Amino acid sequence: EAGVVQSPRYKIIEKKQPVAFWCNPISGHNTLYWYRQNLGQGPELLIRYENEEAVDDSQLPKDRFSAERLKGVDSTLKIQPAELGDSAVYLCASSGTGIAKNIQYFGAGTRLSVL
Amino acid sequence: GQNIDQPTEMTATEGAIVQINCTYQTSGFNGLFWYQQHAGEAPTFLSYNVLDGLEEKGRFSSFLSRSKGYSYLLLKELQMKDSASYLCAVRSHVGNTPLVFGKGTRLSVIA
Numbered sequence: 142e143a144g145v146v147q148s149p150r151y152k153i154i155e156k157k158q159p160v161a162f163w164c165n166p167i168s169g170h171n172t173l174y175w176y177r178q179n180l181g182q183g184p185e186l187l188i189r190y191e192n193e194e195a196v197d198d199s200q201l202p203k204d205r206f207s208a209e210r211l212k213g214v215d216s217t218l219k220i221q222p223a224e225l226g227d228s229a230v231y232l233c234a235s236s237g238t239g240i241a242k243n244i245q246y247f248g249a250g251t252r253l254s255v256l
Numbered sequence: 257g258q259n260i261d262q263p264t265e266m267t268a269t270e271g272a273i274v275q276i277n278c279t280y281q282t283s284g285f286n287g288l289f290w291y292q293q294h295a296g297e298a299p300t301f302l303s304y305n306v307l308d309g310l311e312e313k314g315r316f317s318s319f320l321s322r323s324k325g326y327s328y329l330l331l332k333e334l335q336m337k338d339s340a341s342y343l344c345a346v347r348s349h350v351g352n353t354p355l356v357f358g359k360g361t362r363l364s365v366i367a
Contacts, residue, residue: 183343183357184357189354243347244301244304245301245355250298252296
C-alpha cells in the first residue's frame with residue numbers, strides 16, 4: 142500500500158513569489174492534515190480536512206496561505222506571496238477510520254527555501 | 257495552553273538502552289504518540305498510549321502515566337540506525353483531531 146505522497150520534495154523560490162504543494166493521502170483516509178515543521182521544532186498544524194471540508198484552519202495564516210481538497214482526496218497548499226519566514230518543511234498527513242483511526246501517517250514533506 | 261517538553265539531545269552507545277522522557281500539559285488528553293524522524297524524512301509512527309502502563313513493541317517500549325503527565329520511550333539494543341529525532345505528541349480530544357508535538361529529541365548512537 143502506498144503511503145502519503147507529497148511533491149515536490151524541494152522548492153527554492155524568491156520572496157514574493159507564489160508556491161504550491163501537493164499531497165496524495167493514503168487511499169481511504171478521510172482526514173488530511175497539513176503541518177509546518179521549522180528546523181529543530183516539532184510539526185505544527187496548519188489545517189485539517191474531513192473529506193473536502195476544512196474543519197480546523199485556525200492556525201492557517203489566511204492572508205497568504207490557502208488550501209483546498211476539492212474531491213476529498215488530493216490536497217494542495219498554496220502560499221502567495223511567500224516570505225522569508227515561510228522557509229520550512231511542509232508535511233502532509235492522513236488518518237483513517239476504524240481501529241487505525243488514531244494514527245496519523247506522514248509524507249516525506251516539501252522543503253521550502255525562500256530567498 | 258499546550259506544553260510538551262522533551263530533552264533536546266541525547267547520546268547513547270550502540271547496544272545500550274536509552275530512555276527518552278516526555279512531559280505534557282494539555283487542555284485535554286486522548287492519547288500520546290511517539291514518532292521517529294530521520295533527517296530529511298517523514299515522521300514514522302512508533303507507538304501509541306492512551307491508558308497508563310507500558311506498551312512493548314520489539315526493541316521499543318513506551319510508558320504512560322496520565323496522572324503525572326509523563327511518558328517515556330525506551331529503546332533497547334541500540335543500533336546505529338536508531339540515530340534520529342524522536343517526537344512526542346499528544347492528542348487532546350477524541351476523534352481525528354490534530355497532534356500537538358514536542359520539539360523532538362535528537363538521539364545520536366555512537367560506537
